[in-house]
Amino acid sequence: MYGLVNNGIRTFILDAHGEETWAIICEKASLPNAEFENMTAYDDADTYAIVSAVSETLDLPADEVLRVFGHYWVGFSKSTAIGKLIDHGAETFIDRIRGLDEMHERVQMTMPHLDPPSFEFEESDDGNHRLHYISGREGLAPMVVGLIQGMAEECGVSVDISHRECRSRGAEHDIFELRIESGAASAA
Amino acid sequence: MSDGPDVSISRGNFEVLLPFHVLLDTKGVIQSAGLPLTKLLGAKTLIGRHVDSVLKVVKPRNIDLSGGARDGFGKRLTVAFSALGERADARAFGMTIAVTVVGEPHVLLALTPGVNARNFIENHGLKISDLGPSDGSADILPLLAMQEEMLEDSKRKSASLAAARDVAERLANHDALTGLPNRRALMRELKRAMDKGTVNVLHMDLDRFKEINDTFGHAAGDAALKHAAACLREVMGDDVLTARLGGDEFIAALEGTRPDAELRALARRLVATMTETFEFGGEALAVGASVGIATKTQDDVLSAEALLHHADLALYKAKRLGNHEPVICSPELRRAQEDFQNLSADIRRGLVEREFQAHFQPQVDARTGTVLGAEALVRWNHPRRGLLAPSEFLDAAARAGLIRQIDASMRRSALDALALGDSQGIAVPKINLNVTIGDLTDPEFCDLLFWELDIRGIEASRLGLEIVEAVFFDENSKEIEQACNTLVSEGFTLSLDDFGTGHASALSLVNLPLSMVKIDRAFAAGVANDARRQAMARSLVSMATTLELEVLAEGVDDEADVAALQEMGCHCFQSFHFCRPMPREAAFKWMSARLADPNTLDHATPDQEDNGLRMA
Numbered sequence: 001m002y003g004l005v006n007n008g009i010r011t012f013i014l015d016a017h018g019e020e021t022w023a024i025i026c027e028k029a030s031l032p033n034a035e036f037e038n039m040t041a042y043d044d045a046d047t048y049a050i051v052s053a054v055s056e057t058l059d060l061p062a063d064e065v066l067r068v069f070g071h072y073w074v075g076f077s078k079s080t081a082i083g084k085l086i087d088h089g090a091e092t093f094i095d096r097i098r099g100l101d102e103m104h105e106r107v108q109m110t111m112p113h114l115d116p117p118s119f120e121f122e123e124s125d126d127g128n129h130r131l132h133y134i135s136g137r138e139g140l141a142p143m144v145v146g147l148i149q150g151m152a153e154e155c156g157v158s159v160d161i162s163h164r165e166c167r168s169r170g171a172e173h174d175i176f177e178l179r180i181e182s183g184a185a186s187a188a
Numbered sequence: 189m190s191d192g193p194d195v196s197i198s199r200g201n202f203e204v205l206l207p208f209h210v211l212l213d214t215k216g217v218i219q220s221a222g223l224p225l226t227k228l229l230g231a232k233t234l235i236g237r238h239v240d241s242v243l244k245v246v247k248p249r250n251i252d253l254s255g256g257a258r259d260g261f262g263k264r265l266t267v268a269f270s271a272l273g274e275r276a277d278a279r280a281f282g283m284t285i286a287v288t289v290v291g292e293p294h295v296l297l298a299l300t301p302g303v304n305a306r307n308f309i310e311n312h313g314l315k316i317s318d319l320g321p322s323d324g325s326a327d328i329l330p331l332l333a334m335q336e337e338m339l340e341d342s343k344r345k346s347a348s349l350a351a352a353r354d355v356a357e358r359l360a361n362h363d364a365l366t367g368l369p370n371r372r373a374l375m376r377e378l379k380r381a382m383d384k385g386t387v388n389v390l391h392m393d394l395d396r397f398k399e400i401n402d403t404f405g406h407a408a409g410d411a412a413l414k415h416a417a418a419c420l421r422e423v424m425g426d427d428v429l430t431a432r433l434g435g436d437e438f439i440a441a442l443e444g445t446r447p448d449a450e451l452r453a454l455a456r457r458l459v460a461t462m463t464e465t466f467e468f469g470g471e472a473l474a475v476g477a478s479v480g481i482a483t484k485t486q487d488d489v490l491s492a493e494a495l496l497h498h499a500d501l502a503l504y505k506a507k508r509l510g511n512h513e514p515v516i517c518s519p520e521l522r523r524a525q526e527d528f529q530n531l532s533a534d535i536r537r538g539l540v541e542r543e544f545q546a547h548f549q550p551q552v553d554a555r556t557g558t559v560l561g562a563e564a565l566v567r568w569n570h571p572r573r574g575l576l577a578p579s580e581f582l583d584a585a586a587r588a589g590l591i592r593q594i595d596a597s598m599r600r601s602a603l604d605a606l607a608l609g610d611s612q613g614i615a616v617p618k619i620n621l622n623v624t625i626g627d628l629t630d631p632e633f634c635d636l637l638f639w640e641l642d643i644r645g646i647e648a649s650r651l652g653l654e655i656v657e658a659v660f661f662d663e664n665s666k667e668i669e670q671a672c673n674t675l676v677s678e679g680f681t682l683s684l685d686d687f688g689t690g691h692a693s694a695l696s697l698v699n700l701p702l703s704m705v706k707i708d709r710a711f712a713a714g715v716a717n718d719a720r721r722q723a724m725a726r727s728l729v730s731m732a733t734t735l736e737l738e739v740l741a742e743g744v745d746d747e748a749d750v751a752a753l754q755e756m757g758c759h760c761f762q763s764f765h766f767c768r769p770m771p772r773e774a775a776f777k778w779m780s781a782r783l784a785d786p787n788t789l790d791h792a793t794p795d796q797e798d799n800g801l802r803m804a
Contacts, residue, residue: 004337035348037341039334081336085329088309088316106330 001047001137002107002114003036004080005073009050010036012072021057028053038080041114044137063142070146074154082107093155093180097121097131100147119144130164133174138167141174148178158182207320208280208299211289212239216254219294224318228308229271239297243267246279253284253297261286267299277307301325306332363432365410366417374431378441378492381429386445388483390455390514391499392420393507394436394462395476408468412436412475415466423458439496445485448516455479455514463512478506482517501525532588534570535581543569544594546602548775550782551620551740551762554750557786559779560740561618561652563762564602565769566594592626599640603651605772607644614780620652620683628655628671634678648679654706656685669699676701683740688728697735705732707758709743716748722756729756 013022026034029049036042051069055062077083085106086099101119108116117135124130133144145161152159158181165175202209207222221234234242238254245251247266261284272278282299301308305325308314319325361373369377381387394416401409413436420430420438429441440458442451459479465472480503484490490498502517509515538544548562568576585591599621606619627633641648653675672682683704684697688711697705707728715721725741732739740760741753750765767778 003341037345038337039341081333081340082330084310085333088306088329091315103330106327107334110331110334 066142070143074150549769704738712741
């Protein structure tokens with residue numbers, strides 16, 4: 001996992017719970033005084049250990065931790081040069097979803113060792129759009145839900161998310177169905 | 189010349205291919221511009237205006253677009269838009285191409301934002317879709333973003349490494365507790381100062397530091413060290429190199445020639461400041477200090493380590509004097525140190541060569557002439573200097589930490605003698621050995637004695653242990669009492685040596701399982717003719733006999749003294765009057781004869797030892 005994600009979790013905990021809690025989490029994750037460089041690849045096990053330690057420390061299910069963090073990441077990423085790419089030229093919610101994919105695609109081209117995920121968006125005339133989340137990592141789908149919610153909130157739309165296909169239940173990859181309930185979804 | 193056909197392109201496709209174009213007529217007037225540029229600069233700013241008023245070629249400098257821009261054909265240009273200012277990230281890049289528009293020659297300025305695309309998007313309101321899909325500007329964006337992230341990563345890493353380096357450097361050169369430079373930094377700075385000229389070193393060591401540590405705990409010890417560091421800084425000021433050498437030792441190094449009187453005065457002021465109380469846990473505590481001083485003049489050939497060693501010698505002497513007066517290292521002091529080093533090396537050699545041997549002075553009961561036993565006394569049979577008395581080497585041995593080795597060597601020699609006597613049919617009743625406080629507090633001492641007796645087949649009851657009275661003044665008396673009880677329960681007998689001269693309380697006579705007290709020669713010698721000695725000796729004898737302890741007098745050289753002491757109730761003696769200390773053979777021969785018939789020998793004794801004995 002690239003350090004930007006780990007740093008997002010770190011910043012989230014520092015912002016919401018303070019240094020002491022972060023120190024406890026690092027201790028539990030066996031990563032004392034953990035700090036990360038944004039564009040360096042870290043062992044995925046570190047990320048899973050941090051999520052697990054956050055879950056234990058805050059007494060929240062791991063899925064909920066990931067969802068909350070995904071939501072937080074939308075704002076956090078704006079403070080980073082790479083995160084800003086998502087918003088470049090994006091005016092609508094759908095622009096942003098596409099920006100998310102483009103950003104990851106470009107990271108993939110330049111730094112393939114970071115093994116970034118892919119987000120393919122299929123716009124549908126009936127309003128039941130599909131987002132294909134393809135990742136080499138398991139268990140992070142709840143974070144995608146948080147990301148979508150965070151981006152929708154930023155764009156002032158309400159979106160209904162259904163997790164139609166789930167990799168953890170044998171599907172090839174995760175598929176979310178997004179139904180935009182209100183606000184301007186696309187520049188169309 | 190072209191091998192292919194002429195190409196005609198629709199306006200729409202042209203816009204898609206070159207969104208950042210500017211089309212000029214041959215006089216340099218702008219005929220049209222791409223949509224993003226129009227969005228960026230405004231149509232009124234562009235169309236119909238001369239190109240010079242809208243943009244200028246920044247690079248190469250010699251390109252002039254006003255004359256139809258022919259000299260720019262085929263070259264890479266960097267242009268700045270007047271409306272956007274001279275900022276480098278507001279420039280665009282491109283080239284001029286000759287084109288034909290509706291049969292008329294024109295000049296096409298084909299531009300791209302290139303690496304400045306991000307600035308045009310973030311600061312000038314363009315969108316990614318405004319960038320030409322074929323010119324690659326959009327693809328530069330993530331590269332730049334990642335580069336920026338990596339630069340930030342690198343900056344953070346550098347800052348964190350720099351901070352870690354600063355911390356490591358500080359830790360490596362400073363003492364964490366007091367904040368003073370440590371030994372490493374001291375040696376470096378001292379060498380630097382010594383290269384420049386004369387340096388005077390004040391070496392300070394705390395007095396009673398161990399006591400504070402033991403009594404109030406290590407936190408109090410730390411407070412004492414901080415107090416010492418603060419005093420050192422206060423007295424020496426900021427211009428003097430000060431350092432903590434380690435433990436409770438501190439250094440101040442003063443550069444330049446200074447009279448001894450000034451150095452002494454400074455050291456006295458330091459000691460006086462040090463002895464002021466400091467607070468710890470609501471209590472006012474105090475430590476003392478001793479200071480040794482040494483100087484290296486510009487002409488001296490002396491290393492920093494040697495200079496510190498000289499100061500240490502002076503400090504050692506100041507400590508021994510114990511009067512808080514600073515001592516300056518002198519040639520005499522250095523010579524004495526050399527002597528000490530030679531002597532301690534010689535003692536170590538002597539130990540290896542088994543030159544430390546037991547001599548024996550018999551103890552007799554004057555009433556019957558019976559031999560009670562003998563005290564084993566250490567002698568150094570030196571191959572060059574002859575037979576040496578303890579006064580010649582014990583101080584140096586104590587300072588070099590060799591007393592226990594000498595005791596062990598002497599004990600082996602004494603027990604070997606006893607075993608040999610037994611094998612020769614000379615059954616000396618008992619050998620008495622002196623024991624130190626270190627022996628008594630050593631939990632393995634008793635086992636060691638047993639082992640040494642066992643391998644020689646000697647009963648514990650034939651070994652008497654003489655304890656110097658002064659040891660009881662120590663605060664470990666409980667521990668000593670326990671050790672004495674253990675030794676007696678194992679069959680050894682205990683005597684109290686030098687009775688009357690030490691600091692033992694009368695209570696220790698009651699508490700300890702003693703068999704005998706030995707009255708020191710200070711009270712016994714000349715007792716017959718000295719009323720005050722008589723009174724004192726009588727009291728000592730009375731005290732011991734009341735407690736049913738045997739009493740033995742040492743150092744009685746006169747028949748009248750023997751008689752006087754016997755009249756008081758003291759009948760046992762160990763003195764020149766009866767027998768001097770002798771080597772094993774002579775002593776055993778003397779004892780053998782007396783053991784066979786206590787009345788056969790008068791008091792005249794062989795004098796072998798004194799013939800060659802060197803006393804300090």
